Amino acid sequence: MKKLLFAFPLMVVGFFAQAQTVPVYLDEAKPMEQRIEDALARMTLEEKVRVVHAQSKFSSAGVPRLGFPDFWTDDGPHGVRPDVLWDEWEQAGQTNDSCVAFPALTCLAASWNPAMSLIYGESLGEEALYRGKDMILGPGVNIYRTPLNGRNFEYMGEDPYLASRMVVPYITGLQSKGVSACVKHYALNNDEEYRHQVNVIVDDRALHEIYLPAFKAAVEEAGSWAIMGAYNLYKDQHNCHNQWLLNDILKRDWKFDGVVVSDWGGTHDTDQAVKNGLDMEFGSWTNGLTMGASNAYDNYYLANPYLKGIKEGKYTIKELDDKVRRILRLYYRTTMNRQRPVGFLCSDLHYAAAKKIAEEGIVLLQNKNNVLPIDLQNVRRILVVGENAIKPMTVGGGSSSLKVQKEISPLEGLQARLAGTNIVVDYQRGYVGDKTSEYNGVKLKVNLDEERTEEQLIADAVNAAEDADYVVIFGGLNKSDYQDCEGHDRKEYKLPYNQDKLITALAETNKNVVYVNISGNAVAMPWTDKVPAIVQGWFIGSEAGGAIASVLVGDVNPSGKLPFTWPVSLQDVGAHKLNTYPGTWREGNQIIDEEYKESIYVGYRWADKEKIKPTFAFGHGLSYTTFAYGRAVVDKKVMGADETLTVTVPVTNTGNREGAEIVQLYISDLKSSLPRPVKELKGFSKVKLTPGETKEVVFTIGKDALSFYDDARHEWVAEPGKFEVIVAASAADMKSKVSFELK
Known part of the structure; x- marks a missing residue:
């Protein structure tokens, strides 16, 4: 259900009738800063504290007495996440909260095309508007430091310059629709394992040259209206209330005038939250209505404890007023902006944008003997192999999981493209990965049950490949835990589910093997000399199948290039070679110190320094x-x-x-x-x-x-x-x- 931009209480309407004048804070002809100060002066202490913390899983309270509506956030750097219950992670069961899934940000970065970022932001903003969302929790711009990071697929690669150029138009497009970006996760959030306990030790050069430039561009060039703090620590302070990152760098040096939002559960202390730069607290007591106190949101660090501290003289109004000014500024840019356009959901233009971005981001990594594009004039049978040819990839992965109106699988995309021709498209499973059919209330439309053994699956695939003109394998990772998924990192660099055995067997059977890797991360490829063609297919959303098919058959000439270095092994990565990942537990403490000993030498910088030849270099990508x-x-x-x-x-x-x-x-x-x-x-x-x-x-x-x-x-x-x-x-x-x- 969509909320109204204005929901004036009767007392406000009565005030208008008596005064016959519009208060300054509601007068759009007045400068924004004047309106902010007027509204601030009218707010009670309780109303000020009310707006600096959440009131539900994804919303914060407005000021009903003054006509400020509630403020609604939503996960979704790649699409607008389905609504959940007021105080539970379970789906709300709505029927109008499906969306278009846009390609993951690794794919967007691989397009190396800022125009695609602008279209991406505009389209996502329109979907968010239709769904009544005022802030999208994204985009993510953390640096690709290790290929094991479970959340790399949400980010824009290893290079600070590339990420900076790609994030600015995304934010510009999103905010042009009156929807706030919330750039995340600020900062140094470069792995997921033990993310609440990792204390990053990094030198100032690496901090400013590698890990901050994309955030700085988001603030100084794109004018992002919000920044999300990260879970990890820097200098022994959690980043959602960190003196150095928030007060010194973000607000003082970069002159950030927006709102710092905590990641969900990223706030740990009232005193630090008050003093060290946090403006809006979300998710600290995430099951308040089902576990614990019934008034959970009043017990947030910036709720009753903050109010009590002010009344007792422990805290001054100065810090509170700074937070509220920033939140009011956010309101005037979003919920109180009458010029916001109308939103659209699942429009033809959004699907077209998703497909175009995907096509520009797909990377042709290898193409020996010009095996690709598939020669449709001389082909009668194509064998598609692999679970990733049929497994939905918009579901799972953590907070970026979506409920889509449609998702075209790679198998469906190739079948649709070749319908009406004499070419037969057969399918073999090849391997079994994660058969989970549901994530966070969203059920897969594909039955992934399988009775055959691994040996039988491989044997069946090899037999079918013997008389096929082409074998197209869809493998890689998925959005399951310990793969490309929030909360944990990958446990190893090699492909899961014994895919190497399958790929090698098929390459020995058929000379025209094409391997399409579906992932947001690099993976070990010990068989590159045996497989003629390799394509990086990413997680590319609703139009995945159509986009991949268009590249495979040559309707689209691939033009994407890698936004990260693809190492041969983990020992070719500085963080692993120097044994700095995943950090060391402190003696008798629950904090992990992770020292970035490789300093500024991340990705191709490390490969150049150590004279390492990667499997595929940063910026690599072939064409037809x-x-x-x-x-x-x-x-x-x-x-x-x-x-x-x-x-x-x-x-x-x-x-x-x-x-x-x-x-x-x-x-x-x-x-x-x-x-x-x-x-x-x-x-x-x-x-x-x-x-x-x-x-x-x-x-x-x-x-x-x-x-x-x-x-x-x-x-x-x-x-x-x-x-x-x-x-x-x-x-x-x-x-x-x-x-x-x-x-």
């Missing part, structure tokens, strides 16, 4: 056409400190079909007073080219692209000296270099 790079040139050889440098490189489509290439620009500091990565991404451009067409790709870089964070001076520094521009197709495929000097 080919591209040639010309020589990069710069507009000046010496760049002043206040000047910009223009880099131009011609790129030509040398193949026989239209395609899009993602041109990447890296900067290398050839001599520095502090250690620096071999190179760092500082620009990219996705350019579409017809056969034979050449376009000049132009980059403009300023001093910020040359800077590092000086932890002794606590500021960003660009040292004079020689630099090198590297134009590349991936972090391991450099095409052109040109040097210049910074004065």
